[in-house]
Amino acid sequence: MTIGDDEALQLVVSLHRLTRSLRRASTAGSVHLTHIAVLALLTRQGPARVGEIAQWVPCSQPTATAAVIGLEEAGLVRRESDPADKRASRVLLTERGAAALADIARGEAEVLAARLASLRPAEIRQLAEVEPLLRRLADTAD
Structure with a gap:
């Protein structure tokens, strides 16, 4: 089975709407999206130069x-000298940054959990079955 462009578009729109609404309803609404993206990327990728961060986000x-x-x-x-090039610096996530990102994720998860409570058990099971597929699709992009 294949999915058409229109169905893929609707899935993208729904995922964006869900993510934005979770962010607005949680404490993450006060944190700039680019900041969250940078923290998440540093968590996943490790220390990076600003140019690499710009490519990953993507942004200027x-x-x-x-x-x-x-x-x-x-x-x-925090920044530190790049061991490969002492003229350049790398950006590293601090413990406080990791904790802030975890707090943002927990806040969004709490909002999502409250919304899931309005679904029927069979619908919740369907969503739980989809999560590994969404994760795999997200990992493919990396």
Whole structure:
């Protein structure tokens, strides 16, 4: 079975709407999306230069620089010399940054759990079966 472009578009729209609504309804609504993306990428990829962050997010280098500065001022990331090139620096996630990202995810999960409570048990099982597939699709992009 294949999925058509229209069905794929509707799935993308639904996933975006769900993600945005979870973010707005949780405490993550006050955190800039680019900041969340940078924290998540550093968690998954490890230390990176600002140029790499800009490619991963994706965003412009000035946007990535501004995000890193904001995260650094909040104590969520720090910079250190790049061992491969002492003229450059790498951005690293701090313990506080990892904790902040975990708090954001927990807040969104709490909102989602409350919404799931309105579904029938069979619908919840269907969603639980889809999660590994969504994770695999997300991992493919990396």
